[in-house]
Amino acid sequence: MLKRGKTMASDPRRKGADASEPAPRFYYKGSRLKQLRAFCYAVKFGTLTRAAEALFLSQPSVSLQLAALESELGCQLVERRRRRVTLTAEGQILYELARPLVEGLEGLDEEFLTRSRGGGQSTLDIACGNSTIQYLLPDMVAAFREQHDNVHMNLHNVTGTDGMALLRSDEVDFAVGSMVDVPHDVSYEPLYHFDPLLITPLDHPLAKKAEINLQDLSPFGLILPPKRLTTYRLVDLVFQKRKVPYHVAIEVGGWEVIKQYVAMGLGISIVTGMCIREADRERLCVRNLRAYFPQRSYGVVVRKGKVLSAEARAFIDLIRPGLFARHDWFEAGHSER
Numbered sequence: 092m093l094k095r096g097k098t099m100a101s102d103p104r105r106k107g108a109d110a111s112e113p114a115p116r117f118y119y120k121g122s123r124l125k126q127l128r129a130f131c132y133a134v135k136f137g138t139l140t141r142a143a144e145a146l147f148l149s150q151p152s153v154s155l156q157l158a159a160l161e162s163e164l165g166c167q168l169v170e171r172r173r174r175r176v177t178l179t180a181e182g183q184i185l186y187e188l189a190r191p192l193v194e195g196l197e198g199l200d201e202e203f204l205t206r207s208r209g210g211g212q213s214t215l216d217i218a219c220g221n222s223t224i225q226y227l228l229p230d231m232v233a234a235f236r237e238q239h240d241n242v243h244m245n246l247h248n249v250t251g252t253d254g255m256a257l258l259r260s261d262e263v264d265f266a267v268g269s270m271v272d273v274p275h276d277v278s279y280e281p282l283y284h285f286d287p288l289l290i291t292p293l294d295h296p297l298a299k300k301a302e303i304n305l306q307d308l309s310p311f312g313l314i315l316p317p318k319r320l321t322t323y324r325l326v327d328l329v330f331q332k333r334k335v336p337y338h339v340a341i342e343v344g345g346w347e348v349i350k351q352y353v354a355m356g357l358g359i360s361i362v363t364g365m366c367i368r369e370a371d372r373e374r375l376c377v378r379n380l381r382a383y384f385p386q387r388s389y390g391v392v393v394r395k396g397k398v399l400s401a402e403a404r405a406f407i408d409l410i411r412p413g414l415f416a417r418h419d420w421f422e423a424g425h426s427e428r
Contacts, residue, residue, distance in 0.1 A: 123163075124196070127189045129156035130168060133176045134186050140174070190396040198398070214243045215402040218257045218266035218392075220250040222346055226365045227283065227389055228267065235406050242402050251319060258394050264403035266392040271321055276395050280414055281388035285364035289378040290371075292356050298376035305335045305383050312340025314349050314358040321387075326361055329384050350375065363387045 132142035133153060143150040161168050168182035178186060219228060224246055232244065247254075247263055257263045258277065273279045289308070291297045297307060316322045323342075330337045340358045343349060346366035353360050354374045361384065367377055391407055391414060393399070399407070407414050 123160075124193075126156045126160035126163070128193050129153045130160055130182075131186065131190050131193045133157060133169065134178060134182070137176055138174055139171075139176065142176075187396050191398045194396075195398040213241070213400070213402055214245060215400070215406060216245045216247065216257075216263040217406070218247045218249050218254040218263040218268075220254070220268050221248055221344070222363075222366060223268050223389065224248060225347075231406070231409055234409050239402065239405060254392075258392060261394070261397070264400055265397070265407070267389065268392065269321060269387050269389045270392060271325070277392055278395050279390055279392050280411075281390035282410060282414075283365075283389045284386045285389070286386055287380045287384035288362050288364050288367060289359065289380050290350065290353050290362055290367070291359045291376045291378075292354060293374065293376050295356075295359065295376060297359065297378070303378055303380075305330070305333055308359065309336050312338055312358040314341045314343065314352050314360045315339050316344055316349070317342050320344075322361070322363070325384065325387075333383075365389065 129142065129146065129148075129152075132145055133139055136142045136145060139150050139153050139157075143153045146153065157169065164181075164185070166181045167179050168185060169176045169178060217228075228246070232246075235242075235244075245263075247257060249257060250268070254263075254266050254268065255274070255277070258266050270279045270281075289297070289303065291311075295311075297303055297311070300307065313326070315326060318324070323339075326337075341352060343352065346362055349360050349362065350366070350371060352358065361380060365387070371377070391410065
């Protein structure tokens with residue numbers, strides 16, 4: 092009995108052990124990857140129970156792995172509120188660092204098989220609006236196809252919330268388009284900037300004016316894209332801010348349609364310089380409105396922490412080499428508003 096008691100007393104894990112002794116490193120089943128995976132799944136699914144189901148583990152196992160990770164890092168990573176898991180500030184930092192690692196390792200087998208088979212066709216999915224597809228991407232797509240003719244490209248013609256939904260669910264590799272307000276969970280790198288332009292018929296009264304101010308537009312009906320799109324909202328914002336009355340005569344989608352309607356004399360419009368070609372200047376009067384309206388930027392949008400495929404990196408490198416090679420792309424994106 093004394094021998095057993097002496098053995099128990101010598102156990103450094105016992106309650107009341109000498110405080111001068113270093114605390115043991117607390118690995119649950121000795122795997123940091125398991126801990127990080129449990130942590131990422133708990134954040135992704137919002138509860139330990141759902142995370143455990145997705146990992147085919149018991150809920151106590153997931154809880155132990157989280158506790159081990161917190162003990163190792165010396166800080167609290169999550170808060171448990173009414174069975175929901177919410178991130179602490181430290182947890183948010185770790186999640187942004189760990190998520191691409193976990194996702195990359197989970198997709199390793201499939202990626203390896205795809206590449207090792209040779210001749211297998213890989214895919215590249217890009218979310219982009221109609222204007223981006225029509226005016227901005229053609230040269231980029233042509234250059235990419237010259238170098239990667241074995242890659243199947245899917246250009247998803249979506250805008251706004253639909254595009255963000257595809258981005259957040261990883262149904263696309265990245266997006267190319269214009270953003271005004273950048274959500275906290277994506278990174279936006281503006282690459283191209285276009286001036287706002289007024290277009291009118293060649294024989295329109297505004298075409299004869301040496302200088303045009305915002306008030307000069309008031310009497311004439313505007314032809315604009317639908318209200319849900321950024322252009323309409325920006326035009327409305329500028330007129331409202333300057334307290335200048337205006338009215339929209341026609342809402343219609345597509346810059347080519349808008350240019351045609353303006354040329355027919357059905358109204359005037361405020362468009363982005365991206366859509367104006369030299370041939371358009373033969374049938375339209377084009378005037379710069381940068382003094383009143385902001386430039387529109389177009390760039391690449393990536394979910395923060397996204398592990399880009401080799402195909403996605405190759406396409407982005409055609410636009411600007413090493414664009415997302417930096418570590419700071421985890422930071423919140425730039426906002427133009």
